[in-house]
Amino acid sequence: MTGPPAFTQNTLREGFVEFAFGEPDPALLPVGLVHEAAERALLGAGPAALAYGSSEGPEALRAAIAARTAARECLPLAAGDVLVSGGNSQALGQAMTMLTEPGDVVFVECPTYNLALGIIADHPVDIVGVPMDGEGLDVAALEAAVRASNASGRRARLLYTIPTFHNPAGVSLSRPRRRRLLELACREDLIVVEDDVYRELAFEGEAPPALRAMDPAAPVVRLGSFSKSLAPGLRLGWVDAPPALRKRLASFGVLESGGCVSQFSAHVVAALLDAGAFGAHVAALRLAYASRRDALSGALREHLPAGCSVTAPDGGFFLWLTLPSGLTASELLPVAERHRVAFAAGRRFCTDGDDHSLRLAFSLYDEPSLAEGARRLATAVAEATAGRS
């Protein structure tokens, strides 16, 4: 087993394999590209890279994002169609503040990204979880939940969804369901916040089409990000939505006062995109993370006892492991920690507290460490199962 990553957002315990931390391997962060780009931005844009700048982000960055989207997704955007954001968390908070009212119903997938759940819960809305299966969100169940909500006089306002390379469930929404979801959203005036943060990290050909791109007139707010494709510390993303929704988001008070986006980060990323190295960088990331997914899912298949099932994604950072019937992730965790391996228990991600699954991030470690972690986890599952029987 090679050494642990140099540092992370979280505190790594020595000798542990920490599958809980969904963040990029520091070794894969583009320090050299950012260094060059910072120099280009400060020498090129000069003080403009340090001023308030446009509240919607620097024109050069908006144009570069629009051009890449138009070329890769057949969604004809212009610079003016893109709002630069301070990353998806900031953009989700902004969407909650500007698009919901107290008492509105907000739907989330069950499971969903735990920190997004925290952001939504900071707002005075009712949160309703909707189940998922191997094809992603159960859109028929969502339809019934929207009807029930509206019938009870509570406005079904917004769905937060991660249709592509889901965190934590590791699946993507099927195309028929994407179409049905768009139809529902248009019919019921349900705003769909599409968290599209993993799009660039597709391992098998291209990512599925974004909801936003499949129907440019539908009420879809797509959140894009450079956190996975470049570096989370830049805190930079964008919002792409039909004009009426975009304008409502752009009227955010914090945005008007220049308060979301580091213009400096934005000018640095604009310079980086302009230098033309982004495509090669994400291509290398795709190869690196696909190899890590293969290493982890292969070792899990080899070592896990019967009764476990693993969903290995076609992109992104996460595997979703469902435990043998009767064993919960929270019961397993202390056993696993004795074997120096850890994970994120399923209940963190579920509005209904379901704890029969767990999330494993394969982004932070190299292949030998991932295989070692899988062996330890398999030992812990066998031990916990034996302990229960």
Added chain:
Amino acid sequence: MTGPPAFTQNTLREGFVEFAFGEPDPALLPVGLVHEAAERALLGAGPAALAYGSSEGPEALRAAIAARTAARECLPLAAGDVLVSGGNSQALGQAMTMLTEPGDVVFVECPTYNLALGIIADHPVDIVGVPMDGEGLDVAALEAAVRASNASGRRARLLYTIPTFHNPAGVSLSRPRRRRLLELACREDLIVVEDDVYRELAFEGEAPPALRAMDPAAPVVRLGSFSKSLAPGLRLGWVDAPPALRKRLASFGVLESGGCVSQFSAHVVAALLDAGAFGAHVAALRLAYASRRDALSGALREHLPAGCSVTAPDGGFFLWLTLPSGLTASELLPVAERHRVAFAAGRRFCTDGDDHSLRLAFSLYDEPSLAEGARRLATAVAEATAGRS
């Protein structure tokens, strides 16, 4: 008259003196210091400068802010007492989300910073304006408003105030009133959000003591920022509050997901502070802006017709001009624009729509331009007054 600044957040009209724009002169932005610091941060911290990092900001930056506060304000802070923010607008939005509930009453000064008013208005609270005079906020009037609010069953929750080098009113809260406000806040459990963005830009000796520093146990959330002292495009500030309030702010969902602060900007500023050039930089800014204040207030005194009064501040960016009785800023503006000078009309800053004053920023132009703008404005006032009589 020298040429206009190279660019701004806003669109400058050719040949105009745009007093409306409260932003630093691009020529005073520390491009060289940031360039060096970015290099130091990326070579020194390396990938840590691009990772998620701690949700409360890099330790090095928190420690540097705490040390400067302890040394200059006799407020003994440690790194752990400081939360790095994405600038004051972000921090104010966070305070509104985490510290207020729907229907709460939030007090603001009348006049107050117009964009803060927009941020507060994005939240489902009742906004109540409290008058100011030459000593700053009328604390007796606030006291009465708090009593009236609580008596009517609406919770008096929070005051947003800019006690030091006020935007737009150009005054600072007197010491007796600072003490009385702190007493009121403690007695009524009224949270005071102290916007302290101009502290480093004191022209006459030291700035008045911060409310936060005068009573470290009082419910004061101080918002500090590098937007004026370094560069707005870095989008970087901090929050300094008693532990209980700080913890409530730190439980913000967006913060937990790393969603507010550009770690990259934060590491760059940490490197800049570490290099030791910050003190000399802000000393130069103080001299530059004091000279601009003098140029503008001197030219206004010389040229304005009788009946005008001007409040020239001891720090910050803004002069506040009250017009001769009967003339409103909105009536004056088209006349002024014919003379190629513009300003921010008072009603933008006032919850009661009062429009007999206007805000002039002296931050963006050099002295000859400011003097020329003052002459044009004086001509416009004389013309508008003559037109009315």
